[in-house]
Amino acid sequence: MSTQEKLLTLLLAHPTEYLSGEQLGQELGISRTAIWKAIQALKAAGYHLDTKAHQGYRYQPTDLLSAPVIRQNLATNLTDLPLNIYEQLASTNQTAKKAAAENAVTPQVFIANQQTAGYGRYGRTFVSPEQSGIYLSLLLQPTKPLTDVGLLTTAVATAVFRAIKETTGISVDIKWVNDLYYQGKKICGILSEAITDFESQQISHVVIGIGLNFATAATIPAELQTKVGALFQKQPSITRNQLISALLNQFFSLYQTYTDGTFLTEYRAHSLLIDRTVTLQQGQATITGKVKTINDAGELVLTTSTGQQTFSSGEVTKVHF
Structure with a gap:
Protein backbone atom coordinates (compact mmCIF):
# COMPACT_ATOMS: atom_id res chain seq x y z
CA MET A 1 0.00 0.00 0.00
CA SER A 2 1.04 3.60 -0.56
CA THR A 3 1.69 5.94 2.36
CA GLN A 4 -1.67 7.58 1.70
CA GLU A 5 -3.50 4.23 1.84
CA LYS A 6 -1.68 3.20 5.01
CA LEU A 7 -2.51 6.53 6.62
CA LEU A 8 -6.16 6.33 5.61
CA THR A 9 -6.43 2.73 6.87
CA LEU A 10 -5.02 3.83 10.22
CA LEU A 11 -7.48 6.71 10.51
CA LEU A 12 -10.36 4.40 9.58
CA ALA A 13 -9.37 2.06 12.41
CA HIS A 14 -9.98 4.91 14.90
CA PRO A 15 -13.22 6.50 13.63
CA THR A 16 -14.01 8.49 16.79
CA GLU A 17 -10.50 9.58 17.72
CA TYR A 18 -8.17 12.34 16.59
CA LEU A 19 -4.68 11.01 15.85
CA SER A 20 -1.78 13.42 16.01
CA GLY A 21 0.89 13.69 13.36
CA GLU A 22 3.35 12.30 15.88
CA GLN A 23 1.17 9.25 16.62
CA LEU A 24 0.61 8.60 12.94
CA GLY A 25 4.31 8.99 12.17
CA GLN A 26 5.28 6.53 14.90
CA GLU A 27 2.71 3.98 13.73
CA LEU A 28 3.81 4.19 10.10
CA GLY A 29 7.51 4.72 10.74
CA ILE A 30 7.71 7.99 8.81
CA SER A 31 8.28 11.67 9.65
CA ARG A 32 5.59 14.16 10.64
CA THR A 33 6.42 16.04 7.44
CA ALA A 34 5.62 12.92 5.41
CA ILE A 35 2.37 12.57 7.35
CA TRP A 36 1.43 16.17 6.59
CA LYS A 37 2.13 15.67 2.88
CA ALA A 38 0.04 12.50 2.82
CA ILE A 39 -2.82 14.29 4.60
CA GLN A 40 -2.74 17.08 2.01
CA ALA A 41 -2.71 14.54 -0.83
CA LEU A 42 -5.75 12.75 0.63
CA LYS A 43 -7.61 16.04 0.98
CA ALA A 44 -6.74 16.95 -2.61
CA ALA A 45 -8.13 13.57 -3.72
CA GLY A 46 -11.46 14.44 -2.11
CA TYR A 47 -11.27 12.79 1.30
CA HIS A 48 -12.76 14.68 4.25
CA LEU A 49 -10.23 14.76 7.07
CA ASP A 50 -11.20 16.80 10.10
CA THR A 51 -8.24 18.68 11.58
CA LYS A 52 -8.24 19.85 15.18
CA ALA A 53 -5.47 21.97 16.69
CA HIS A 54 -3.29 20.11 19.21
CA GLN A 55 -5.26 16.89 18.66
CA GLY A 56 -4.64 15.83 15.08
CA TYR A 57 -6.71 14.29 12.30
CA ARG A 58 -9.92 12.27 12.01
CA TYR A 59 -11.60 10.70 8.98
CA GLN A 60 -15.06 11.99 8.10
CA PRO A 61 -17.27 9.67 6.00
CA THR A 62 -17.63 10.70 2.37
CA ASP A 63 -19.10 9.17 -0.76
CA LEU A 64 -15.76 9.20 -2.55
CA LEU A 65 -15.19 5.65 -3.77
CA SER A 66 -12.25 4.24 -1.85
CA ALA A 67 -10.67 0.80 -1.60
CA PRO A 68 -9.50 1.25 2.04
CA VAL A 69 -12.96 2.48 3.08
CA ILE A 70 -14.68 -0.45 1.33
CA ARG A 71 -12.16 -2.87 2.79
CA GLN A 72 -12.76 -1.83 6.41
CA ASN A 73 -16.26 -3.38 6.27
CA LEU A 74 -15.38 -6.55 4.35
CA ALA A 75 -15.54 -9.98 5.96
CA THR A 76 -12.19 -11.21 7.27
CA ASN A 77 -11.85 -13.73 4.43
CA LEU A 78 -12.10 -10.89 1.89
CA THR A 79 -9.49 -8.50 3.28
CA ASP A 80 -7.04 -9.39 0.50
CA LEU A 81 -9.64 -9.16 -2.29
CA PRO A 82 -8.17 -6.91 -5.04
CA LEU A 83 -10.29 -3.77 -5.43
CA ASN A 84 -9.56 -1.71 -8.54
CA ILE A 85 -11.21 1.71 -8.46
CA TYR A 86 -11.27 4.13 -11.38
CA GLU A 87 -12.65 7.61 -11.76
CA GLN A 88 -13.84 6.76 -15.28
CA LEU A 89 -13.94 3.68 -17.48
CA ALA A 90 -15.61 2.83 -20.74
CA SER A 91 -17.02 -0.31 -19.07
CA THR A 92 -16.11 -2.24 -15.93
CA ASN A 93 -17.12 -5.50 -17.66
CA GLN A 94 -14.80 -4.81 -20.58
CA THR A 95 -11.97 -3.97 -18.17
CA ALA A 96 -12.58 -7.22 -16.29
CA LYS A 97 -12.61 -9.22 -19.55
CA LYS A 98 -9.31 -7.65 -20.56
CA ALA A 99 -7.86 -8.67 -17.20
CA ALA A 100 -9.09 -12.23 -17.77
CA ALA A 101 -7.34 -12.31 -21.14
CA GLU A 102 -4.13 -11.31 -19.35
CA ASN A 103 -4.55 -14.15 -16.82
CA ALA A 104 -5.08 -11.77 -13.91
CA VAL A 105 -5.44 -13.02 -10.36
CA THR A 106 -9.02 -14.00 -9.48
CA PRO A 107 -11.31 -13.05 -7.93
CA GLN A 108 -10.96 -9.34 -8.59
CA VAL A 109 -13.33 -6.39 -8.40
CA PHE A 110 -13.44 -3.45 -10.82
CA ILE A 111 -15.34 -0.32 -9.80
CA ALA A 112 -15.84 2.97 -11.67
CA ASN A 113 -17.30 6.29 -10.59
CA GLN A 114 -18.50 6.76 -14.17
CA GLN A 115 -18.81 4.65 -17.31
CA THR A 116 -18.75 6.19 -20.76
CA ALA A 117 -19.80 3.04 -22.62
CA GLY A 118 -21.67 0.98 -20.05
CA TYR A 119 -23.91 -1.72 -21.48
CA GLY A 120 -26.51 -4.27 -20.43
CA ARG A 121 -28.17 -7.27 -22.05
CA TYR A 122 -28.27 -7.37 -25.85
CA GLY A 123 -25.67 -4.59 -25.93
CA ARG A 124 -28.11 -1.93 -24.76
CA THR A 125 -26.59 1.26 -23.42
CA PHE A 126 -26.49 1.54 -19.64
CA VAL A 127 -26.37 5.23 -18.70
CA SER A 128 -23.72 5.56 -15.98
CA PRO A 129 -23.37 9.16 -14.72
CA GLU A 130 -20.66 10.10 -12.24
CA GLN A 131 -21.16 10.33 -8.47
CA SER A 132 -24.60 8.71 -8.55
CA GLY A 133 -24.19 5.02 -9.23
CA ILE A 134 -22.38 1.82 -8.37
CA TYR A 135 -20.76 0.36 -11.49
CA LEU A 136 -19.00 -2.81 -10.45
CA SER A 137 -17.73 -5.96 -12.12
CA LEU A 138 -16.54 -9.18 -10.54
CA LEU A 139 -13.97 -11.34 -12.31
CA LEU A 140 -14.30 -14.97 -11.27
CA GLN A 141 -12.58 -18.17 -12.29
CA PRO A 142 -14.84 -21.15 -11.51
CA THR A 143 -13.08 -24.04 -9.80
CA LYS A 144 -15.51 -26.55 -11.28
CA PRO A 145 -17.47 -26.70 -14.56
CA LEU A 146 -20.07 -23.96 -14.76
CA THR A 147 -23.12 -25.23 -16.57
CA ASP A 148 -25.70 -22.56 -15.78
CA VAL A 149 -24.70 -18.91 -15.71
CA GLY A 150 -28.41 -18.06 -15.34
CA LEU A 151 -28.56 -19.57 -11.86
CA LEU A 152 -25.51 -17.52 -10.90
CA THR A 153 -27.23 -14.35 -12.14
CA THR A 154 -30.25 -15.02 -9.92
CA ALA A 155 -27.87 -15.56 -7.01
CA VAL A 156 -26.24 -12.17 -7.68
CA ALA A 157 -29.67 -10.50 -7.72
CA THR A 158 -30.36 -12.06 -4.33
CA ALA A 159 -27.01 -10.84 -2.98
CA VAL A 160 -27.80 -7.29 -4.12
CA PHE A 161 -31.27 -7.54 -2.58
CA ARG A 162 -29.75 -8.67 0.74
CA ALA A 163 -27.09 -5.93 0.73
CA ILE A 164 -29.69 -3.19 0.14
CA LYS A 165 -31.93 -4.61 2.87
CA GLU A 166 -29.05 -4.93 5.32
CA THR A 167 -27.71 -1.41 4.88
CA THR A 168 -30.90 0.59 4.29
CA GLY A 169 -33.87 -1.48 5.44
CA ILE A 170 -35.33 -1.08 1.94
CA SER A 171 -36.90 -4.17 0.37
CA VAL A 172 -36.71 -4.07 -3.42
CA ASP A 173 -38.44 -6.25 -6.02
CA ILE A 174 -36.68 -8.69 -8.34
CA LYS A 175 -37.67 -9.03 -11.98
CA TRP A 176 -36.48 -12.29 -13.52
CA VAL A 177 -33.74 -12.72 -14.31
CA ASN A 178 -31.45 -9.80 -13.72
CA ASP A 179 -33.22 -6.56 -12.71
CA LEU A 180 -34.12 -5.00 -9.38
CA TYR A 181 -36.98 -2.53 -9.00
CA TYR A 182 -37.90 0.01 -6.34
CA GLN A 183 -41.14 2.00 -6.26
CA GLY A 184 -42.05 0.66 -9.69
CA LYS A 185 -38.82 1.70 -11.43
CA LYS A 186 -35.69 -0.19 -12.38
CA ILE A 187 -32.74 0.66 -10.16
CA CYS A 188 -30.30 -2.16 -10.90
CA GLY A 189 -29.30 -4.42 -13.76
CA ILE A 190 -26.99 -7.43 -13.68
CA LEU A 191 -25.07 -8.79 -16.67
CA SER A 192 -23.18 -12.09 -16.49
CA GLU A 193 -20.75 -12.87 -19.29
CA ALA A 194 -18.90 -16.16 -19.70
CA ILE A 195 -15.43 -16.35 -21.24
CA THR A 196 -14.63 -19.62 -22.99
CA ASP A 197 -11.16 -21.12 -23.27
CA PHE A 198 -10.38 -21.55 -26.96
CA GLU A 199 -8.64 -24.92 -26.62
CA SER A 200 -10.85 -26.69 -24.08
CA GLN A 201 -14.10 -24.95 -25.08
CA GLN A 202 -14.89 -24.79 -21.36
CA ILE A 203 -15.85 -21.65 -19.45
CA SER A 204 -12.59 -20.28 -18.03
CA HIS A 205 -13.84 -17.06 -16.44
CA VAL A 206 -17.10 -15.35 -15.59
CA VAL A 207 -17.57 -11.59 -15.44
CA ILE A 208 -20.54 -10.32 -13.45
CA GLY A 209 -21.45 -6.68 -13.99
CA ILE A 210 -23.69 -4.81 -11.55
CA GLY A 211 -25.05 -1.38 -12.42
CA LEU A 212 -27.02 0.22 -9.60
CA ASN A 213 -28.56 3.70 -9.58
CA PHE A 214 -27.64 4.76 -6.06
CA ALA A 215 -28.86 8.36 -6.07
CA THR A 216 -31.00 10.36 -8.46
CA ALA A 217 -28.88 11.86 -11.22
CA ALA A 218 -29.75 15.07 -13.03
CA THR A 219 -28.23 13.71 -16.25
CA ILE A 220 -30.62 10.78 -16.78
CA PRO A 221 -32.22 11.28 -20.24
CA ALA A 222 -35.83 12.48 -20.13
CA GLU A 223 -37.09 9.43 -22.03
CA LEU A 224 -35.78 7.14 -19.25
CA GLN A 225 -37.07 9.06 -16.25
CA THR A 226 -40.44 7.28 -16.19
CA LYS A 227 -38.75 3.87 -16.26
CA VAL A 228 -35.50 4.32 -14.35
CA GLY A 229 -35.32 5.17 -10.66
CA ALA A 230 -32.73 5.25 -7.89
CA LEU A 231 -32.33 3.75 -4.47
CA PHE A 232 -32.29 7.24 -2.97
CA GLN A 233 -34.28 10.16 -4.35
CA LYS A 234 -33.05 12.49 -1.58
CA GLN A 235 -29.95 12.54 0.62
CA PRO A 236 -28.63 8.96 0.90
CA SER A 237 -28.58 7.49 4.40
CA ILE A 238 -25.45 5.47 3.60
CA THR A 239 -22.47 5.84 1.28
CA ARG A 240 -21.74 3.89 -1.88
CA ASN A 241 -18.70 2.43 -0.10
CA GLN A 242 -20.93 0.93 2.60
CA LEU A 243 -23.29 -0.65 0.09
CA ILE A 244 -20.40 -2.03 -1.98
CA SER A 245 -18.89 -3.65 1.13
CA ALA A 246 -22.22 -5.26 2.00
CA LEU A 247 -22.75 -6.37 -1.59
CA LEU A 248 -19.34 -8.08 -1.77
CA ASN A 249 -19.87 -9.76 1.60
CA GLN A 250 -23.28 -11.05 0.56
CA PHE A 251 -22.12 -12.21 -2.85
CA PHE A 252 -19.04 -14.14 -1.74
CA SER A 253 -20.99 -15.76 1.08
CA LEU A 254 -23.70 -16.89 -1.35
CA TYR A 255 -21.22 -17.85 -4.10
CA GLN A 256 -19.95 -20.76 -2.00
CA THR A 257 -23.30 -22.58 -2.08
CA TYR A 258 -25.44 -20.96 -4.79
CA THR A 259 -25.56 -24.14 -6.90
CA ASP A 260 -27.85 -25.79 -4.32
CA GLY A 261 -30.51 -23.18 -5.18
CA THR A 262 -31.68 -22.70 -1.58
CA PHE A 263 -31.52 -18.91 -1.98
CA LEU A 264 -34.31 -19.15 -4.57
CA THR A 265 -36.93 -19.29 -1.80
CA GLU A 266 -35.94 -15.73 -0.95
CA TYR A 267 -35.71 -14.78 -4.62
CA ARG A 268 -39.28 -16.00 -5.21
CA ALA A 269 -40.60 -14.21 -2.12
CA HIS A 270 -39.53 -10.88 -3.59
CA SER A 271 -40.31 -11.65 -7.22
CA LEU A 272 -42.07 -8.95 -9.19
CA LEU A 273 -43.49 -11.57 -11.57
CA ILE A 274 -44.91 -14.61 -9.78
CA ASP A 275 -48.70 -14.88 -10.29
CA ARG A 276 -48.63 -12.09 -12.88
Whole structure:
Protein backbone atom coordinates (compact mmCIF):
# COMPACT_ATOMS: atom_id res chain seq x y z
CA MET A 1 0.00 0.00 0.00
CA SER A 2 1.04 3.60 -0.56
CA THR A 3 1.69 5.94 2.36
CA GLN A 4 -1.67 7.58 1.70
CA GLU A 5 -3.50 4.23 1.84
CA LYS A 6 -1.68 3.20 5.01
CA LEU A 7 -2.51 6.53 6.62
CA LEU A 8 -6.16 6.33 5.61
CA THR A 9 -6.43 2.73 6.87
CA LEU A 10 -5.02 3.83 10.22
CA LEU A 11 -7.48 6.71 10.51
CA LEU A 12 -10.36 4.40 9.58
CA ALA A 13 -9.37 2.06 12.41
CA HIS A 14 -9.98 4.91 14.90
CA PRO A 15 -13.22 6.50 13.63
CA THR A 16 -14.01 8.49 16.79
CA GLU A 17 -10.50 9.58 17.72
CA TYR A 18 -8.17 12.34 16.59
CA LEU A 19 -4.68 11.01 15.85
CA SER A 20 -1.78 13.42 16.01
CA GLY A 21 0.89 13.69 13.36
CA GLU A 22 3.35 12.30 15.88
CA GLN A 23 1.17 9.25 16.62
CA LEU A 24 0.61 8.60 12.94
CA GLY A 25 4.31 8.99 12.17
CA GLN A 26 5.28 6.53 14.90
CA GLU A 27 2.71 3.98 13.73
CA LEU A 28 3.81 4.19 10.10
CA GLY A 29 7.51 4.72 10.74
CA ILE A 30 7.71 7.99 8.81
CA SER A 31 8.28 11.67 9.65
CA ARG A 32 5.59 14.16 10.64
CA THR A 33 6.42 16.04 7.44
CA ALA A 34 5.62 12.92 5.41
CA ILE A 35 2.37 12.57 7.35
CA TRP A 36 1.43 16.17 6.59
CA LYS A 37 2.13 15.67 2.88
CA ALA A 38 0.04 12.50 2.82
CA ILE A 39 -2.82 14.29 4.60
CA GLN A 40 -2.74 17.08 2.01
CA ALA A 41 -2.71 14.54 -0.83
CA LEU A 42 -5.75 12.75 0.63
CA LYS A 43 -7.61 16.04 0.98
CA ALA A 44 -6.74 16.95 -2.61
CA ALA A 45 -8.13 13.57 -3.72
CA GLY A 46 -11.46 14.44 -2.11
CA TYR A 47 -11.27 12.79 1.30
CA HIS A 48 -12.76 14.68 4.25
CA LEU A 49 -10.23 14.76 7.07
CA ASP A 50 -11.20 16.80 10.10
CA THR A 51 -8.24 18.68 11.58
CA LYS A 52 -8.24 19.85 15.18
CA ALA A 53 -5.47 21.97 16.69
CA HIS A 54 -3.29 20.11 19.21
CA GLN A 55 -5.26 16.89 18.66
CA GLY A 56 -4.64 15.83 15.08
CA TYR A 57 -6.71 14.29 12.30
CA ARG A 58 -9.92 12.27 12.01
CA TYR A 59 -11.60 10.70 8.98
CA GLN A 60 -15.06 11.99 8.10
CA PRO A 61 -17.27 9.67 6.00
CA THR A 62 -17.63 10.70 2.37
CA ASP A 63 -19.10 9.17 -0.76
CA LEU A 64 -15.76 9.20 -2.55
CA LEU A 65 -15.19 5.65 -3.77
CA SER A 66 -12.25 4.24 -1.85
CA ALA A 67 -10.67 0.80 -1.60
CA PRO A 68 -9.50 1.25 2.04
CA VAL A 69 -12.96 2.48 3.08
CA ILE A 70 -14.68 -0.45 1.33
CA ARG A 71 -12.16 -2.87 2.79
CA GLN A 72 -12.76 -1.83 6.41
CA ASN A 73 -16.26 -3.38 6.27
CA LEU A 74 -15.38 -6.55 4.35
CA ALA A 75 -15.54 -9.98 5.96
CA THR A 76 -12.19 -11.21 7.27
CA ASN A 77 -11.85 -13.73 4.43
CA LEU A 78 -12.10 -10.89 1.89
CA THR A 79 -9.49 -8.50 3.28
CA ASP A 80 -7.04 -9.39 0.50
CA LEU A 81 -9.64 -9.16 -2.29
CA PRO A 82 -8.17 -6.91 -5.04
CA LEU A 83 -10.29 -3.77 -5.43
CA ASN A 84 -9.56 -1.71 -8.54
CA ILE A 85 -11.21 1.71 -8.46
CA TYR A 86 -11.27 4.13 -11.38
CA GLU A 87 -12.65 7.61 -11.76
CA GLN A 88 -13.84 6.76 -15.28
CA LEU A 89 -13.94 3.68 -17.48
CA ALA A 90 -15.61 2.83 -20.74
CA SER A 91 -17.02 -0.31 -19.07
CA THR A 92 -16.11 -2.24 -15.93
CA ASN A 93 -17.12 -5.50 -17.66
CA GLN A 94 -14.80 -4.81 -20.58
CA THR A 95 -11.97 -3.97 -18.17
CA ALA A 96 -12.58 -7.22 -16.29
CA LYS A 97 -12.61 -9.22 -19.55
CA LYS A 98 -9.31 -7.65 -20.56
CA ALA A 99 -7.86 -8.67 -17.20
CA ALA A 100 -9.09 -12.23 -17.77
CA ALA A 101 -7.34 -12.31 -21.14
CA GLU A 102 -4.13 -11.31 -19.35
CA ASN A 103 -4.55 -14.15 -16.82
CA ALA A 104 -5.08 -11.77 -13.91
CA VAL A 105 -5.44 -13.02 -10.36
CA THR A 106 -9.02 -14.00 -9.48
CA PRO A 107 -11.31 -13.05 -7.93
CA GLN A 108 -10.96 -9.34 -8.59
CA VAL A 109 -13.33 -6.39 -8.40
CA PHE A 110 -13.44 -3.45 -10.82
CA ILE A 111 -15.34 -0.32 -9.80
CA ALA A 112 -15.84 2.97 -11.67
CA ASN A 113 -17.30 6.29 -10.59
CA GLN A 114 -18.50 6.76 -14.17
CA GLN A 115 -18.81 4.65 -17.31
CA THR A 116 -18.75 6.19 -20.76
CA ALA A 117 -19.80 3.04 -22.62
CA GLY A 118 -21.67 0.98 -20.05
CA TYR A 119 -23.91 -1.72 -21.48
CA GLY A 120 -26.51 -4.27 -20.43
CA ARG A 121 -28.17 -7.27 -22.05
CA TYR A 122 -28.27 -7.37 -25.85
CA GLY A 123 -25.67 -4.59 -25.93
CA ARG A 124 -28.11 -1.93 -24.76
CA THR A 125 -26.59 1.26 -23.42
CA PHE A 126 -26.49 1.54 -19.64
CA VAL A 127 -26.37 5.23 -18.70
CA SER A 128 -23.72 5.56 -15.98
CA PRO A 129 -23.37 9.16 -14.72
CA GLU A 130 -20.66 10.10 -12.24
CA GLN A 131 -21.16 10.33 -8.47
CA SER A 132 -24.60 8.71 -8.55
CA GLY A 133 -24.19 5.02 -9.23
CA ILE A 134 -22.38 1.82 -8.37
CA TYR A 135 -20.76 0.36 -11.49
CA LEU A 136 -19.00 -2.81 -10.45
CA SER A 137 -17.73 -5.96 -12.12
CA LEU A 138 -16.54 -9.18 -10.54
CA LEU A 139 -13.97 -11.34 -12.31
CA LEU A 140 -14.30 -14.97 -11.27
CA GLN A 141 -12.58 -18.17 -12.29
CA PRO A 142 -14.84 -21.15 -11.51
CA THR A 143 -13.08 -24.04 -9.80
CA LYS A 144 -15.51 -26.55 -11.28
CA PRO A 145 -17.47 -26.70 -14.56
CA LEU A 146 -20.07 -23.96 -14.76
CA THR A 147 -23.12 -25.23 -16.57
CA ASP A 148 -25.70 -22.56 -15.78
CA VAL A 149 -24.70 -18.91 -15.71
CA GLY A 150 -28.41 -18.06 -15.34
CA LEU A 151 -28.56 -19.57 -11.86
CA LEU A 152 -25.51 -17.52 -10.90
CA THR A 153 -27.23 -14.35 -12.14
CA THR A 154 -30.25 -15.02 -9.92
CA ALA A 155 -27.87 -15.56 -7.01
CA VAL A 156 -26.24 -12.17 -7.68
CA ALA A 157 -29.67 -10.50 -7.72
CA THR A 158 -30.36 -12.06 -4.33
CA ALA A 159 -27.01 -10.84 -2.98
CA VAL A 160 -27.80 -7.29 -4.12
CA PHE A 161 -31.27 -7.54 -2.58
CA ARG A 162 -29.75 -8.67 0.74
CA ALA A 163 -27.09 -5.93 0.73
CA ILE A 164 -29.69 -3.19 0.14
CA LYS A 165 -31.93 -4.61 2.87
CA GLU A 166 -29.05 -4.93 5.32
CA THR A 167 -27.71 -1.41 4.88
CA THR A 168 -30.90 0.59 4.29
CA GLY A 169 -33.87 -1.48 5.44
CA ILE A 170 -35.33 -1.08 1.94
CA SER A 171 -36.90 -4.17 0.37
CA VAL A 172 -36.71 -4.07 -3.42
CA ASP A 173 -38.44 -6.25 -6.02
CA ILE A 174 -36.68 -8.69 -8.34
CA LYS A 175 -37.67 -9.03 -11.98
CA TRP A 176 -36.48 -12.29 -13.52
CA VAL A 177 -33.74 -12.72 -14.31
CA ASN A 178 -31.45 -9.80 -13.72
CA ASP A 179 -33.22 -6.56 -12.71
CA LEU A 180 -34.12 -5.00 -9.38
CA TYR A 181 -36.98 -2.53 -9.00
CA TYR A 182 -37.90 0.01 -6.34
CA GLN A 183 -41.14 2.00 -6.26
CA GLY A 184 -42.05 0.66 -9.69
CA LYS A 185 -38.82 1.70 -11.43
CA LYS A 186 -35.69 -0.19 -12.38
CA ILE A 187 -32.74 0.66 -10.16
CA CYS A 188 -30.30 -2.16 -10.90
CA GLY A 189 -29.30 -4.42 -13.76
CA ILE A 190 -26.99 -7.43 -13.68
CA LEU A 191 -25.07 -8.79 -16.67
CA SER A 192 -23.18 -12.09 -16.49
CA GLU A 193 -20.75 -12.87 -19.29
CA ALA A 194 -18.90 -16.16 -19.70
CA ILE A 195 -15.43 -16.35 -21.24
CA THR A 196 -14.63 -19.62 -22.99
CA ASP A 197 -11.16 -21.12 -23.27
CA PHE A 198 -10.38 -21.55 -26.96
CA GLU A 199 -8.64 -24.92 -26.62
CA SER A 200 -10.85 -26.69 -24.08
CA GLN A 201 -14.10 -24.95 -25.08
CA GLN A 202 -14.89 -24.79 -21.36
CA ILE A 203 -15.85 -21.65 -19.45
CA SER A 204 -12.59 -20.28 -18.03
CA HIS A 205 -13.84 -17.06 -16.44
CA VAL A 206 -17.10 -15.35 -15.59
CA VAL A 207 -17.57 -11.59 -15.44
CA ILE A 208 -20.54 -10.32 -13.45
CA GLY A 209 -21.45 -6.68 -13.99
CA ILE A 210 -23.69 -4.81 -11.55
CA GLY A 211 -25.05 -1.38 -12.42
CA LEU A 212 -27.02 0.22 -9.60
CA ASN A 213 -28.56 3.70 -9.58
CA PHE A 214 -27.64 4.76 -6.06
CA ALA A 215 -28.86 8.36 -6.07
CA THR A 216 -31.00 10.36 -8.46
CA ALA A 217 -28.88 11.86 -11.22
CA ALA A 218 -29.75 15.07 -13.03
CA THR A 219 -28.23 13.71 -16.25
CA ILE A 220 -30.62 10.78 -16.78
CA PRO A 221 -32.22 11.28 -20.24
CA ALA A 222 -35.83 12.48 -20.13
CA GLU A 223 -37.09 9.43 -22.03
CA LEU A 224 -35.78 7.14 -19.25
CA GLN A 225 -37.07 9.06 -16.25
CA THR A 226 -40.44 7.28 -16.19
CA LYS A 227 -38.75 3.87 -16.26
CA VAL A 228 -35.50 4.32 -14.35
CA GLY A 229 -35.32 5.17 -10.66
CA ALA A 230 -32.73 5.25 -7.89
CA LEU A 231 -32.33 3.75 -4.47
CA PHE A 232 -32.29 7.24 -2.97
CA GLN A 233 -34.28 10.16 -4.35
CA LYS A 234 -33.05 12.49 -1.58
CA GLN A 235 -29.95 12.54 0.62
CA PRO A 236 -28.63 8.96 0.90
CA SER A 237 -28.58 7.49 4.40
CA ILE A 238 -25.45 5.47 3.60
CA THR A 239 -22.47 5.84 1.28
CA ARG A 240 -21.74 3.89 -1.88
CA ASN A 241 -18.70 2.43 -0.10
CA GLN A 242 -20.93 0.93 2.60
CA LEU A 243 -23.29 -0.65 0.09
CA ILE A 244 -20.40 -2.03 -1.98
CA SER A 245 -18.89 -3.65 1.13
CA ALA A 246 -22.22 -5.26 2.00
CA LEU A 247 -22.75 -6.37 -1.59
CA LEU A 248 -19.34 -8.08 -1.77
CA ASN A 249 -19.87 -9.76 1.60
CA GLN A 250 -23.28 -11.05 0.56
CA PHE A 251 -22.12 -12.21 -2.85
CA PHE A 252 -19.04 -14.14 -1.74
CA SER A 253 -20.99 -15.76 1.08
CA LEU A 254 -23.70 -16.89 -1.35
CA TYR A 255 -21.22 -17.85 -4.10
CA GLN A 256 -19.95 -20.76 -2.00
CA THR A 257 -23.30 -22.58 -2.08
CA TYR A 258 -25.44 -20.96 -4.79
CA THR A 259 -25.56 -24.14 -6.90
CA ASP A 260 -27.85 -25.79 -4.32
CA GLY A 261 -30.51 -23.18 -5.18
CA THR A 262 -31.68 -22.70 -1.58
CA PHE A 263 -31.52 -18.91 -1.98
CA LEU A 264 -34.31 -19.15 -4.57
CA THR A 265 -36.93 -19.29 -1.80
CA GLU A 266 -35.94 -15.73 -0.95
CA TYR A 267 -35.71 -14.78 -4.62
CA ARG A 268 -39.28 -16.00 -5.21
CA ALA A 269 -40.60 -14.21 -2.12
CA HIS A 270 -39.53 -10.88 -3.59
CA SER A 271 -40.31 -11.65 -7.22
CA LEU A 272 -42.07 -8.95 -9.19
CA LEU A 273 -43.49 -11.57 -11.57
CA ILE A 274 -44.91 -14.61 -9.78
CA ASP A 275 -48.70 -14.88 -10.29
CA ARG A 276 -48.63 -12.09 -12.88
CA THR A 277 -49.25 -12.34 -16.61
CA VAL A 278 -46.16 -11.37 -18.61
CA THR A 279 -44.92 -11.13 -22.16
CA LEU A 280 -41.61 -12.90 -22.75
CA GLN A 281 -39.37 -12.29 -25.74
CA GLN A 282 -37.12 -15.21 -26.62
CA GLY A 283 -35.27 -14.70 -29.87
CA GLN A 284 -37.92 -14.05 -32.51
CA ALA A 285 -40.67 -15.67 -30.43
CA THR A 286 -43.09 -13.72 -28.21
CA ILE A 287 -44.85 -15.71 -25.49
CA THR A 288 -47.56 -14.49 -23.13
CA GLY A 289 -48.49 -16.40 -20.01
CA LYS A 290 -48.94 -16.33 -16.26
CA VAL A 291 -45.83 -16.85 -14.17
CA LYS A 292 -46.38 -19.95 -12.04
CA THR A 293 -42.99 -19.93 -10.34
CA ILE A 294 -39.24 -19.71 -10.77
CA ASN A 295 -37.96 -23.26 -10.40
CA ASP A 296 -34.91 -24.57 -8.56
CA ALA A 297 -32.75 -24.05 -11.64
CA GLY A 298 -33.67 -20.37 -11.74
CA GLU A 299 -35.88 -20.88 -14.79
CA LEU A 300 -39.15 -19.05 -15.46
CA VAL A 301 -42.21 -21.34 -15.47
CA LEU A 302 -45.15 -19.96 -17.46
CA THR A 303 -48.67 -21.22 -17.85
CA THR A 304 -49.64 -20.37 -21.44
CA SER A 305 -52.54 -21.11 -23.76
CA THR A 306 -50.71 -24.25 -24.88
CA GLY A 307 -49.82 -25.50 -21.42
CA GLN A 308 -46.92 -25.09 -19.02
CA GLN A 309 -43.57 -24.00 -20.45
CA THR A 310 -40.16 -23.48 -18.85
CA PHE A 311 -37.63 -20.88 -19.99
CA SER A 312 -33.97 -20.65 -19.04
CA SER A 313 -33.42 -17.48 -21.07
CA GLY A 314 -35.35 -14.61 -22.56
CA GLU A 315 -36.51 -11.17 -21.55
CA VAL A 316 -39.75 -10.19 -19.87
CA THR A 317 -40.74 -7.17 -21.94
CA LYS A 318 -44.09 -6.46 -20.29
CA VAL A 319 -45.77 -7.15 -16.97
CA HIS A 320 -49.56 -7.04 -17.18
CA PHE A 321 -50.77 -5.53 -13.90
